[in-house]
Amino acid sequence: MIMAQLRYSMTGLAVHYDVDRHAGKLTRSGEPYRGDALTCAVDAGVYQDLAGSWLLVMADNGRWLPLRVNDSGYLTAAGCFAWSAEKGYYVPDPEGLPVMVDVPEQTFYRLSPDGETIAVWIFLLEHGNVRVPAL
Secondary structure (H helix, E strand, O other): OOEOOEEEEEEEEEEEOOHHHHOOOEOOOOOEOOOOOOEEEEEOOOHHHHOOOEEEEEEOOOOEEEEEEEEEEOOHHHOOEEEEOOOOEEEEOOOOOOEEEEEOHHHHHHHOOOOOOEEEEEEEEOOOEOOOOOO
């Protein structure tokens, strides 16, 4: 059970790292990239404020995960695009939502089993117990 005070909410899209391009590389925190880690990247503009923080990422399909911020990228600069597993490339997001978190690939599939980009609501977990849900 999550027992925490929530603050700092963001709404946008979750996408996943390309595992082939990131395997063996270091994240901004200095940790090696792991495709199954409960971690995420946020936009470079907010990384300093969120580095090491745990985020509660709630997907529009009802799934959720606690993810720790350990990396950054220029996600907002990427614009409002969504990955389409069906097409195999990014397509304009019909809702115009910005990319908010970039998640390791295997972890992303726990949020979105079909691999489609998903809308998410993100809350900063201030403190409390975080238990990884069985999805």
